[in-house]
Amino acid sequence: MLVLGIESSCDETGVALYEMGSDGTGTLLGHALHSQIAMHREYGGVVPELASRDHIRRTVPLLRQALADCGRTLEQVDAIAYTQGPGLAGALLVGAAFAEGLATALGKPTVPLHHLEGHLLSPLLSASPPRFPFVALLVSGGHTQIMRVSGVGQYELLGETLDDAAGEAFDKTAKLLGLGYPGGPALARLAEGGKPGAVVFPRPMLHSGDLDFSFSGLKTAVLTYVRGKELDEQARADVCRGIQDAIVDVLVTKALAAVKKTGMQQLVVAGGVGANRELRRRLNAKAVKARIQVYYPELEFCTDNGAMIALAGALRLAAGAQAKAAGPIAIRPRWPLSELTL
């Protein structure tokens, strides 16, 4: 069974082909992504990051590229999976209209998907994937959530941010330090040269007893600390280190608490912040002590991509979910993951 996956919920346009064998083993055959970074490299200028029109321009060339990469044709596709929500309405509409239109022309069914389901399942694309059930820490610029993942379509929200996402906390405090926006990765790089404990910021909700997060107060704490100070290079690195340690500390503590609470042995870390080296280092160290396994998606699948959508579509169909007859287009810009079933 060959599934075409299309992702267009926000800044990235992704197209991928995933083949599920009759024995339940799957292979990612080809994937193509158009991200802001590639766009800047190609055109040497800034292109509006959120333009739905940009998704329109990218989708067909990316589809051609993904097909060419694996030597398949559109006629061989059995179903078309796409991100139905949540996300930006205009951006979602492009992917949904494209998928439903193409499926209608090909006479194939569609699988409308929840964007976060793609992220939750993305570690299954790696060479040594986790097995159900597992706890997932989903951390990105837009999301900070802890989920219990019992199987395909079986997700339970255990905790989430009450305000800013962890990636947003990185990006906004980086901006306050004059590192540009989004400056999260730059902050993490500077933090490597910072002295641990030289600057200590509060860890909100660390001992709240639940699995929720709050990161918005960190902005004010950083502002208060840097106001009126002339920071030399080392002092700035120390501040970066303090910020990163505060964020990472809370993420690690809550993720481990979730693993303990659910009695599970596996932790999956997905989303863009999952690429942070300090987060990985700290989690890996704790995991050894707690005797659990930590899984990360391949770096290229940490951010939005089509491969996770093709994968999620294939896994849903393999798990017995019904594909939908192609045609009607309905997007869900607001869509709590907890409403999802198989």
Added chain:
Amino acid sequence: MPDHSESAAQSLNPGQSLLLANEAATQALGTALAQAAGPGLVIYLEGDLGAGKTTLVRALLRALGHTGPVKSPTYALVEVYKLSSLYLYHFDFYRFESPEEFVDAGLDDYFRQGALCLVEWPDKAAGFVPPPDLVLAFRFRDDDGRDLQLQPHSPGGEQCVNALMSRLSSDAGPC
């Protein structure tokens, strides 16, 4: 594009200013604003990162009975709240690299529905985001507090400021 005219503003109240000594003061303002602001009003929230814009919105939503998280809309651009009969849209255009993205993202439709619209970083969508009825501008003080400037831009905005100020002064009185 509606005329965001100076002449209209001139006939209005010249604006008020408030000292917000701490986070609790920002929250009290949000609570008072919940009673003073109504459907159809467009309120700009100006001020730098960490100034208290989302804190204000959170207190306002709590006062209107919302109990769930009040997430930063930076990533999603808009968070939608339905509070009994009132729709509240909380926008944040921080991530825009060009104001046209407001149109590309299809956000103009939200402003035609009679909802209470709270807009963070409106300058990032300048020329495309509809004009405000009221601008609340936060400025950092040297003592950790904030100065808040309240500038009405329409009769509806002026009414809101008057209701807000009388509510705040009655709250501040002896109880």
